[in-house]
Amino acid sequence: MNQNFNRRIGNYSVVEWLIIGVFLYFFLVLERMMLGRLVILIISVVVHEVAHGVAALWCGDFTAKYQGRLTLNPIRHVDPVGSILLPMILVVSGSPFLFGWAKPVPVNTQQLNHPINDMLKVAIAGPLSNITLAILCSSLIKLSQALMPDFSQQVPWVIDLFKYGIIINIVLAVFNMVPIPPMDGSRVLYRFLPYGGRAFLDRIEPYGFFIIIILAFFGIFSIILQLFSLPLIQLLL
DSSP, rough: HHHHHHOOOEEEEEEHHHHHHHHHHHHSSSSSHHHHHHHHHHHHHHHHHHHHHHHHTTHHHHHHHHHTTOOOEEEEOIIIIIIIHHHHHHHTTSSOOOOOOOOOOEEEEEEEEHHHHHHHHHHHHHHHHHHHHHHHHHHHHHHHHHHHHHHHSSSHHHHHHHHHHHHHHHHHHHHHHHTTTTSHHHHHHHHHHHHHHHHHHHGGGGHHHHHHHHHHHHHHHHHHHHHHHHHHHHHHH
16 A cells, blocks of 8 residues: 555655645635635745755755755645645634744754754744745835835735734744754753753654643644744734
8 A cells, every 4th residue: 555655656655645636626626815825835844944944955855855855846845734624624714823843854954964963953943944034025015005105906816824923923933933852942942051951852743732722722832822922913914
């Protein structure tokens, strides 16, 4: 069965063609704003993962490059849950806000030039890429308002998409900096902890996903996002 799914038809495997089919379905059935938000979400999570891979490459790890992950082609980064299932559920449920993630880029710490210090650089590259995209969206809004004052009235949906680009990228940056393994924030924290603290993070990493679900259920992430995301979003809007 796995061999059938991994069989290549042209440039892509059977699974990747199925993913392309899902995206085409979204393209055909979604209204303009929702489709635009989906495109911005995909760009944001893909850039996030590519940033990790590029940082790892600069630090000596060629794993992501050899696995074809240093590309902006979204098919190479699709996560079945974060890139397809969750956005689809949000679309079907009529949610005005789309959220998701891409397949994590593989990093071999043993190939990094200075594993602990370089892992900090690799981890922080993702959130920094999202902050950069948010600043870019904000700059485009302000530039259009300065050069074309009537632009926001003529095509308000474009401005709304740029605003969504600011919001989703700030949310992604803050969310990923939560210091729970395997989130990027835990890799940053790892650099500054003593041996005992690092050992603790290593022990809880297998349970990190469940910890995140529990914290989300009790609204902890909502508090974190309100404390750190809202001021940045308001600054850029």
